[in-house]
Each structure stands twice: as structure tokens, then as C-alpha cells.
Amino acid sequence: MKILVAVKRVADPDNLNKIKLSAQGKVDTTGLEPKASPYDDYALETALRLTENGTNTKARLGEVVVVTFGPKEAEQMLRAMLGTGADRAIRIDATDDVLDGDLVARGLKGIVDKEKPDLVLLGYQQAESESNEVGQMLAEYLGWPQATFAGRITTTDDKVLLVERETDGATAHVKVTLPAVVTVIDKIVKPKSVQSKHTPTTHNYADGVRFAALMAIMAAKKKPLAEQKLADLAPDATLKVRYANAELPPKRAAGVKVKDVKELVTKLKTEAKVV
Amino acid sequence: MAGTLVIAELEGGKSRSTTFSAIAFAKQVGGSFAILAIGPGAANAAKDLAGFGAAKVIAVDDPAVKDYVVERFAPTVAKIVKDGGFDTVAVTASSFGKDLAPRLAAKLGAGYAPDINAVTVDGGKRLYRRPTYAGNALSWLEIATPIQIVSVRQTEFPAATASGGASPVETGAYAGPDAAASQVEFVKVEVGKSERPDLGEARVVVSGGRSLKEQFKQVLEPLADALGAAVGASRAACDAGYAAPELQVGQTGRTVAPQLYVAVGISGAIQHIAGMKGSKVIVAINKDPDAPIFQISDYGLVQDLFVAVPELVKELKAQS
Ligand SMILES: Cc1cc2nc3c(=O)[nH]c(=O)nc-3n(C[C@H](O)[C@H](O)[C@H](O)COP(=O)(O)OP(=O)(O)OC[C@H]3O[C@@H](n4cnc5c(N)ncnc54)[C@H](O)[C@@H]3O)c2cc1C
Ligand SMILES: Nc1ncnc2c1ncn2[C@@H]1O[C@H](COP(=O)(O)O)[C@@H](O)[C@H]1O
Numbered sequence: 001m002k003i004l005v006a007v008k009r010v011a012d013p014d015n016l017n018k019i020k021l022s023a024q025g026k027v028d029t030t031g032l033e034p035k036a037s038p039y040d041d042y043a044l045e046t047a048l049r050l051t052e053n054g055t056n057t058k059a060r061l062g063e064v065v066v067v068t069f070g071p072k073e074a075e076q077m078l079r080a081m082l083g084t085g086a087d088r089a090i091r092i093d094a095t096d097d098v099l100d101g102d103l104v105a106r107g108l109k110g111i112v113d114k115e116k117p118d119l120v121l122l123g124y125q126q127a128e129s130e131s132n133e134v135g136q137m138l139a140e141y142l143g144w145p146q147a148t149f150a151g152r153i154t155t156t157d158d159k160v161l162l163v164e165r166e167t168d169g170a171t172a173h174v175k176v177t178l179p180a181v182v183t184v185i186d187k188i189v190k191p192k193s194v195q196s197k198h199t200p201t202t203h204n205y206a207d208g209v210r211f212a213a214l215m216a217i218m219a220a221k222k223k224p225l226a227e228q229k230l231a232d233l234a235p236d237a238t239l240k241v242r243y244a245n246a247e248l249p250p251k252r253a254a255g256v257k258v259k260d261v262k263e264l265v266t267k268l269k270t271e272a273k274v275v
Numbered sequence: 276m277a278g279t280l281v282i283a284e285l286e287g288g289k290s291r292s293t294t295f296s297a298i299a300f301a302k303q304v305g306g307s308f309a310i311l312a313i314g315p316g317a318a319n320a321a322k323d324l325a326g327f328g329a330a331k332v333i334a335v336d337d338p339a340v341k342d343y344v345v346e347r348f349a350p351t352v353a354k355i356v357k358d359g360g361f362d363t364v365a366v367t368a369s370s371f372g373k374d375l376a377p378r379l380a381a382k383l384g385a386g387y388a389p390d391i392n393a394v395t396v397d398g399g400k401r402l403y404r405r406p407t408y409a410g411n412a413l414s415w416l417e418i419a420t421p422i423q424i425v426s427v428r429q430t431e432f433p434a435a436t437a438s439g440g441a442s443p444v445e446t447g448a449y450a451g452p453d454a455a456a457s458q459v460e461f462v463k464v465e466v467g468k469s470e471r472p473d474l475g476e477a478r479v480v481v482s483g484g485r486s487l488k489e490q491f492k493q494v495l496e497p498l499a500d501a502l503g504a505a506v507g508a509s510r511a512a513c514d515a516g517y518a519a520p521e522l523q524v525g526q527t528g529r530t531v532a533p534q535l536y537v538a539v540g541i542s543g544a545i546q547h548i549a550g551m552k553g554s555k556v557i558v559a560i561n562k563d564p565d566a567p568i569f570q571i572s573d574y575g576l577v578q579d580l581f582v583a584v585p586e587l588v589k590e591l592k593a594q595s
Binding site for chain 1: 343344345346349369370371373374376377378380381382384385386387388389390402406407408409410411412413414415416417418419420453454455456457458459460461462463464465466467473474475479502510514520521526527529534535544545546548552555556557558564569570571572573574575576577578583586587590591594
């Protein structure tokens with residue numbers, strides 16, 4: 001199977017409560033370490049699990065290509081992903097302010113038309129804009145089926161995926177014939193969430209994503225990392241949405257500490273009047 | 276007819292409450308609006324939806340839309356938008372709406388504002404506000420296309436109530452599937468069953484963290500019973516298998532904004548807070564006085580939860 005994984009570089013998702021507003025009213029993430037958006041890390045882990053025998057992860061039984069729309073500095077993230085196991089990387093030179101989700105989707109279609117992967121994996125949403133849109137738009141532009149909110153993927157033939165979609169309070173099971181677009185949520189990296197014909201069904205993955213070994217990081221320096229122009233992929237750079245200013249939400253002030261359960265109940269009854 | 280088309284979210288032949296928030300959005304932006312009910316039981320749901328002041332309610336029921344598969348739903352929705360000349364489409368900011376809307380936007384060449392929590396008109400331009408950066412920023416955006424699509428957050432758009440009157444109900448035609456539908460086979464849907472109120476709708480939510488271990492239910496259920504609450508959980512509690520996966524509250528889980536949220540043994544990671552900080556009153560019980568959850572709690576109790584929660588259940592009964 002050949003898999004394309006779309007990854008977005010974002011400010012440290014665990015510390016987004018430290019963002020500020022610039023004088024121009026834009027979100028300022030200075031000081032936060034850039035990282036791959038977490039669900040995109042999960043998408044890469046999913047792609048690796050689908051293209052290997054889990055008991056011998058050195059041999060890649062397929063091809064995994066990672067792609068990002070980002071500035072030169074985003075290559076560091078791509079290199080790290082090559083170290084983790086991706087075979088090739090593509091960077092489309094762009095900054096966030098010239099993009100919207102729709103343009104990323106149209107650009108990705110350009111890549112798919114050239115690369116012809118069997119499957120495109122994406123995070124269900126990225127950590128900054130949290131738009132949850134690129135995968136679905138890409139599927140429409142490609143005329144491919146989409147399976148969003150994937151928490152589990154099983155395939156016995158590398159042609160049809162049984163996807164368990166986690167929707168509000170329910171799990172929808174769908175069978176999707178490739179080529180297709182799948183977006184993943186956090187549950188996809190649990191020990192038994194990805195099952196392919198290459199890995200014995202008894203195999204348990206470690207919970208979460210794998211980390212690159214030092215040797216692999218060194219070796220990854222030799223793996224191909226190509227650059228492409230956005231204009232070659234999506235000639236029309238018109239944006240459909242424009243972000244104006246942002247504001248910081250009102251901070252929730254820390255309230256009081258109560259000394260015991262009795263005081264808590266009294267306060268909930270007489271002060272907050274919620275019970 | 277310019278105006279807004281609201282896409283109802285149906286479940287078991289009825290509108291989910293998320294639909295009434297999307298209607299509230301349509302009423303707020305003004306102008307005329309219509310409602311589309313698509314799926315099994317649409318005709319029945321349309322009867323109830325006729326009481327909300329819509330210019331009309333369109334019902335599409337067809338064997339092809341028996342189960343929700345976007346490749347079978349989206350072309351019909353797109354056709355109704357185009358034929359009706361709607362300039363705005365409002366869907367629910369739930370898994371249903373968020374799966375459908377971006378595909379619809381791409382189909383219609385429309386801009387999409389996901390997960391909006393406010394709308395204003397500024398000099399004739401409509402601006403939408405939405406939480407970003409795990410709820411740590413509120414971003415305003417503008418859509419530059421003739422058709423605008425939004426998904427409406429239930430937590431900030433209080434449900435519209437039926438205003439009486441009876442909108443005409445039309446039967447809409449099924450417009451056929453996307454070609455890609457031939458690659459999709461719906462297998463089944465498993466609904467997490469619970470006697471309790473739905474997390475998205477409950478007035479009170481009691482959530483537990485990983486520290487509850489195997490005693491998650493045993494400790495939390497009596498408290499939830501005493502408060503008439505829905506039960507939620509942190510991701511760590513769900514991942515460890517102490518709580519059912521559908522109980523997860525937070526960035527990847529449900530977004531809740533009840534009158535009262537009780538966080539029991541939850542540290543308060545930003546991904547958890549993103550899903551519950553809109554709650555009116557927050558109570559935290561945690562044995563670590565420095566747990567981040569206390570920074571956003573109205574009432575904090577520093578105590579071992581295994582002592583505090585049973586005592587709380589008793590005290591609630593005593594003081595009632
Ligand atoms: C991409 C991504 C998405 C995520 N999405 C979500 C999400 O949707 N929802 C979510 O919740 N998390 C999410 N997380 C995980 C999040 O970062 C935290 O790891 C998680 O919320 C922690 O859960 P917890 O508070 O139960 O556990 P811990 O962080 O381990 O905290 C346990 C708490 O219990 C307290 N405690 C222990 N014993 C007792 C006792 N006897 N009495 C009283 N207090 C006690 C401790 O002091 C501590 O504060 C996400 C993470 C990532 C990376
Ligand atoms: N600039 C980008 N470069 C590469 N992939 C992206 C970019 N923006 C979004 N994506 C992909 O689309 C997914 C959903 O993002 P979004 O719809 O913007 O929330 C992300 O998790 C990525 O997989």
C-alpha cells in the first residue's frame with residue numbers, strides 16, 4: 001500500500017494556554033516549540049502500522065510519503081518523520097497566512113494526482129485552527145470516499161478498510177474500498193487499533209506513537225525530501241475564508257478552595273444555586 | 276430565495292437537540308430560513324420542525340439515506356441549496372455536521388466557518404467567531420464566497436424553541452449518490468447505551484479521571500444519581516478502560532457546558548479543559564492542591580476523592 005500522510009506544523013499543543021495576542025490582534029505563539037500536530041503524528045503511526053509487520057518493523061511493506069504545506073523550518077519536522085519511518089517527504093513552500101483549509105485540500109489533490117497513493121491519512125483536525133475540514137474537502141475534490149474520526153482500522157487485503165468511526169456517543173462501522181481519505185482521532189494509536197494482513201492478530205503495539213532511534217535519525221538524512229511550489233499544484237490561490245483578528249477568551253478566575261464537603265454543598269446551594 | 280438552509284440532525288426519526296441550536300443561528304442572522312430533514316423518519320421529524328417559523332421544511336426520506344453515509348447525503352443537500360438559491364447553510368457542530376459540511380463546501384465552492392460560537396454583522400459583512408488553539412483564542416473570520424457554510428456550536432447557541440405556527444412541509448427528491456458511494460458499505464452503528472442524560476445536553480456533568488481506577492463506576496455513579504447528572508471522563512480514564520470511550524470530555528471527546536461540572540481526580544490538562552471550560556460552575560476535587568484544574572474551578576476541594584465523593588453523596592442527601 002502506498003500512503004500519503006498530511007502533516008501540519010503547529011505551536012506546542014500542550015502549551016497553547018501560553019499564547020498571546022500581538023498588537024495587531026493576531027495570535028502570537030512566540031516561545032512555543034513548533035511540533036507536528038498530534039493527530040498528524042497519529043496519522044503517521046497509522047500509516048507505518050499499515051505498511052509493516054508489527055513484529056519486524058524494520059522492513060517497510062509499502063511506501064509512506066509525508067507532506068506539509070509550510071515554511072523552510074518545517075523541514076526539521078519532516079526529517080524527524082523520516083527518522084520515525086516515512087520513506088519520503090514533500091514540502092510545499094507556504095506560510096499559514098496564504099493558506100486556508102480549502103487551498104490546502106486543493107494543493108493536496110495536486111500531490112495525489114502526481115503520487116497516486118492508495119490512501120491519504122490526515123489528522124481529523126490540526127491543533128491551531130482546529131478546523132476539521134481538510135480531509136473531507138480533499139475527498140470531495142478527488143471524488144474519493146472519506147472516513148472521518150477513525151478510531152480503528154482493520155484490513156485483511158490492503159484493498160478494503162473496515163473503519164470504526166467514533167461519532168458523538170456512537171461507533172459507526174464502514175467498509176471503504178481504496179483509494180480513500182481517512183482522518184484519525186487519538187484512539188487510533190491504541191495497541192490493537194490498526195490491524196493489517198502483515199501483522200499477526202495476536203500482536204500488541206505499544207500504546208501511542210513510536211519514537212525514532214538515533215541511528216534512524218542519522219540514516220534519515222539520506223532519505224529524499226523534495227520541495228514543490230504551491231502554484232504548480234493549485235494554480236488558483238484565492239482564499240475562501242479570511243481570518244480577521246482574534247481575541248483572548250475571558251480568563252476563568254480561580255475561585256475559592258472550600259475546607260470540606262459540607263461547605264462545598266452549602267456553597268453550591270446558597271451561593272451558586274446549582275443544586 | 277436567498278436565506279439560510281438549516282440541516283437538521285436526525286436520530287431515530289427525531290431531531291437531535293443540536294438542530295435547535297442551528298435554528299437559533301438562522302433566527303439570529305435574520306431573513307428567511309428553511310429546514311432540511313434528510314434520513315429515515317424525515318417526514319415525521321419535519322412535522323415537529325414545522326413549528327419553528329421556517330418558510331418551509333423539506334423532508335427527504337429514501338432507502339438510499341437509511342444510514343448516514345456522506346457520499347449518499349451530500350449531493351442531495353447540495354442540490355437543494357442550489358435549487359433553493361440559499362446563501363447560507365447551517366449544520367450542527369457535531370460529528371454529523373462536521374463530516375458533512377466540508378464536503379458540501381467543496382462541492383458548492385463555498386467557504387466554511389467550522390464550530391462557530393458567535394456571529395455579528397459589521398458594515399454589511401458577516402463575521403463569525405470560533406474557538407481555536409484548544410479554546411485559548413477566539414478567532415474572527417469572514418467568508419469570501421457567495422454561499423457561506425457554518426457549523427453551529429450547541430454550547431453557545433441556546434436551543435430555539437418552537438414558536439407555534441405551521442411551516443409548509445415539502446417532500447424533497449433524493450438526488451442520487453456521489454460516484455465514490457460505490458466504494459462505501461455501511462456496516463452498522465453501535466450506540467453507547469446509557470440510562471443517563473446525554474453529555475451534550477445534561478444540566479450537570481460529573482467527570483472522573485484515571486485516579487478512580489476500577490472503582491470509576493462504583494464511586495461516581497452514586498454522585499451522578501444524587502445530582503441527576505451525566506457521567507464524563509478524562510481521556511486517561513477512557514484509555515485505561517475505566518470509563519467507556521464515549522464518555523470522554525475534551526478536545527477529542529465531547530464539548531460540554533452544563534450548569535454544573537464536577538471534576539473528580541482530573542488534573543486539568545489543556546485538552547480536557549478545552550471541552551468543559553464553558554461550564555457555568557466548575558467544582559474540582561483533587562488531592563493535589565497545585566493541580567491545574569483548580570485554576571479554572573469556582574469551588575475546589577483538596578481531598579482524597581475516595582473519601583470526599585461518598586461524603587458528598589451523603590451531604591447532598593442530608594441537605595436536600
Ligand atoms: C492530542 C491529544 C488529545 C487529547 N484529548 C483529550 C481529551 O479529549 N480529553 C482529555 O481528558 N484528555 C485529553 N488528552 C490527554 C490530556 O493531555 C491528559 O493526559 C488527560 O486529560 C489526563 O487525565 P487525568 O486528569 O485523568 O489523569 P492525570 O493527569 O494522571 O491526573 C490524575 C489526577 O488525579 C489526582 N488524584 C490521584 N489520586 C487521587 C485521589 N485519591 N483523590 C483525589 N485526586 C487524586 C492527581 O492529583 C491528578 O491531578 C489529550 C492529549 C493529547 C496529546
Ligand atoms: N498546512 C498543512 N500542511 C499539511 N497538512 C495540513 C495542513 N493543514 C491541515 N493539514 C492536514 O489536514 C488535517 C486537518 O486540518 P484542519 O482541517 O485544518 O483542522 C491536519 O491534521 C493535517 O493532516
